[in-house]
Amino acid sequence: MERDEEFARFVDERWPVLVRSAVLLGCTPPEAEDLVQTALVRCYVAWGRVRGATNRDGYVYRVLVNCHHDSHRRRWWRERPTGELPEVPADDLTGQVDDADAVRRALRRLSPAHREVVVLRYYAHLGEQQIADALQIAPGTVKSRLSRALTQLSTDLDVSELRGGRAS
Numbered sequence: 001m002e003r004d005e006e007f008a009r010f011v012d013e014r015w016p017v018l019v020r021s022a023v024l025l026g027c028t029p030p031e032a033e034d035l036v037q038t039a040l041v042r043c044y045v046a047w048g049r050v051r052g053a054t055n056r057d058g059y060v061y062r063v064l065v066n067c068h069h070d071s072h073r074r075r076w077w078r079e080r081p082t083g084e085l086p087e088v089p090a091d092d093l094t095g096q097v098d099d100a101d102a103v104r105r106a107l108r109r110l111s112p113a114h115r116e117v118v119v120l121r122y123y124a125h126l127g128e129q130q131i132a133d134a135l136q137i138a139p140g141t142v143k144s145r146l147s148r149a150l151t152q153l154s155t156d157l158d159v160s161e162l163r164g165g166r167a168s
Contacts, residue, residue: 003047006047006051007043007044007047010056011040014057014060015036017123017124018036018039018040018060018064019032019033019036020032020123021061021064021119021120021123021124022035022036022064022068023104024104024107024115024119024123025064025065025068025115025116025119026068026104026107026108026115027068031071035064035067035068035071036064038067038071039060039063039064039066039067040060042063042067043059043060043063055129055130055133055134057124057126057130057134058126058130058131058133058134059133059134061120061124061126061134062133062134062135062136065116065134065135099162102158102159102161102162103158103159103162105158106153106156106158106159107119109152109156110149110152110153113145114145114146114148114149114152115149116135117131117135117142117145117146117149118146118149118150118153120134120135121142121146128142128143128146
């Protein structure tokens with residue numbers, strides 16, 4: 001029972017950031033929840049290895065990234081038509097949606113390898129060594145991918161609009 005409780009606490013603490021990381025990797029929110037659930041199922045099965053890992057978050061993010069790669073190979077996520085659309089009243093969050101869309105578009109223009117490094121560094125707040133462990137690459141590769149990604153993002157027009165200026 002202790003194992004289940006420990007895993008449940010881990011999921012409670014990490015669920016929101018894992019889902020948001022999956023969204024930033026290019027999933028829609030429902031796809032992100034499915035992806036995180038799939039990754040966490042794999043982590044639960046291997047909880048002994050996850051628990052014993054020196055970098056638990058890195059291990060879990062590696063599983064998340066692998067699941068993301070697998071999902072795109074299989075192409076099992078697709079929109080499905082429905083006969084009824086739900087009517088849900090909501091506040092006007094147009095500005096926030098526009099900003100989030102601009103960031104998503106900019107991230108989408110990065111290569112998957114560069115996007116993964118940016119998401120793990122700036123959203124998941126992992127250090128270079130943790131990212132290297134999670135992606136199974138050298139720390140120098142993390143630095144170079146991050147540098148190239150930030151250079152590309154600095155000239156992206158969508159990101160420039162968020163700053164209220166023009167890209168150089």
